[in-house]
Amino acid sequence: MTYLRNAWYAAAWSEEIGREPLAKTFLDEPVVLYRDTNGDSIALSDRCPHRFAPLSKGTLVGDAIQCPYHGLRFGTDGSCIYNYHGPVPKAASVARYPLMERYGLTWIWMGDPEQADEAKLPDFGPRLTGDDFTAAKGSLMVHANYQLVVDNLLDLTHGEFLHPAFGSPESTKFETRLEGATVYANYRFDDEPVSPAVQPFWTSSSERCDRWANMRWEAPSNLYLEVIVKESGAPVDDDAIIFPASHFLTPETKDSTHYFWTNGRNRLIDDEEMTKLVWQITDNAFRNEDEPMIGLVRDRMAGREFEDLNPIFLTTDRAAGRARQILKKMIESEQSANAAEPNAKSKKSLEGADS
Ligand code: FES
Ligand SMILES: [Fe+2]
Incomplete structure (x- = not known):
């Protein structure tokens, strides 16, 4: 199914997100939500890039989340920061999704992170x-x-x-x-x-x-x-x-x-x-x-x-x-803009594939 990706979607009531990983699916994509040690909410892809285990079944180690399968750890920016068994593979990272808080909810941006702008969530008025x-x-x-x-x-x-x-x-x-x-x-x-x-x-x-x-x-x-x-x-x-x-x-x-x-x-x-x-x-x-x-x-x-x-x-x-x-x-129009200009993310993952 094709969705509008460059938009804010309500993801969770803010109090639902804490120091226990929370698994949700948005727009067909598995996402894990948690708070870092500063209390800021984090949303990462909930599929480990190694053998595709759900990170949400893993544990939080400080600000990072540790995969429950072979223990790779991912930081709040989605990059792999620790491999118990050897060097950290450069290409190992998961998508990080921008979040914002409003109306008691945490909102997620499932599209191009560079276009995530809080002003793009319409104002639903003072009432x-x-x-x-x-x-x-x-x-x-x-x-x-x-x-x-x-x-x-x-x-x-x-x-x-x-x-x-x-x-x-x-x-x-x-x-x-x-x-x-x-x-x-x-x-x-x-x-x-x-x-x-x-x-x-x-x-x-x-x-x-x-x-x-x-x-x-x-x-x-x-x-x-x-x-x-x-x-x-x-x-x-x-x-x-x-x-x-x-x-x-x-x-x-x-x-x-x-x-x-x-x-x-x-x-x-x-x-x-x-x-x-x-x-x-x-x-x-x-x-x-x-x-x-x-x-x-x-x-x-x-x-x-x-x-x-x-x-x-x-x-x-x-x-x-x-x-x-x-x-x-x-x-x-979002689809045709993407087709005209393949986004930076896919270019980056192609470059990363060689490392
Ligand atoms: S599947 Fe995550 S470390 Fe292997
Ligand atoms: Fe109704």
Whole structure:
């Protein structure tokens, strides 16, 4: 499968990475994550260049990681620094992947390290981490291609069928907007009964509300959702309930996706029991409602490509369709740039092959 490589992908919650090697796969490549003795996070290819053992099954020796098979040790830059049995082979090194921290997550750059620039991760706005907000956070694996998960998130009309607890809209208005390479899918549900998911935060005596759900997609697969709920007909002001949420998706393989989410709110922000309840409701929806459905879709596709199955295009698919087009173009242009200028890394490994 061809992925966009020059991009930041959510790799792990920052606290997942410690002094025990952590094995994960991103974009079909095995990666080992750990922290060095300074506490900085390190990501290396998880395949020893000798006989291809997983370094993640080895041990940390100071800042280095020691292969569990014949004991070669690799430093934080990926180069072999120690061979118990003889000289250090010059060509022995593993790829090191750039990392950065943001939104409580460690992000990985699987492409050309020279192009890794922190500014290339889009800003998802102040509400994800703002002082007036708190959030439940979680993660799960989706056993399907990441683009099917993006489709799911950009088409929230699945909500009333798959997630009845999130609302039963009596009318849905939606618009798709494009700003550069950013896709917005904005939904508006006017004058609906206050749903069970909103009820704990609802302080008005009115039993009906307007709900807006504004989803924003950034390539390759990072989404921000802001849900705003207010009394029917009232303006959006300080009384509005705001639920900012992130959905960061990272392909593990063609048919599996790491899903990192946060679900925030501007109400009852010091109430930890409420945060646990929000976690349960959200985890249940994603794990027991979205994930199985997307998995069934994958099964029905039976390994065939999305376009080859001629999917019916509904007006509500505009945003997902746009996102697929934009990502496809970005991948194609990255591929043609790579073909025009074979990267320095492959040149270096050819030179190293003689040593
Ligand atoms: S496989 Fe790693 S040292 Fe042999
Ligand atoms: Fe859903």
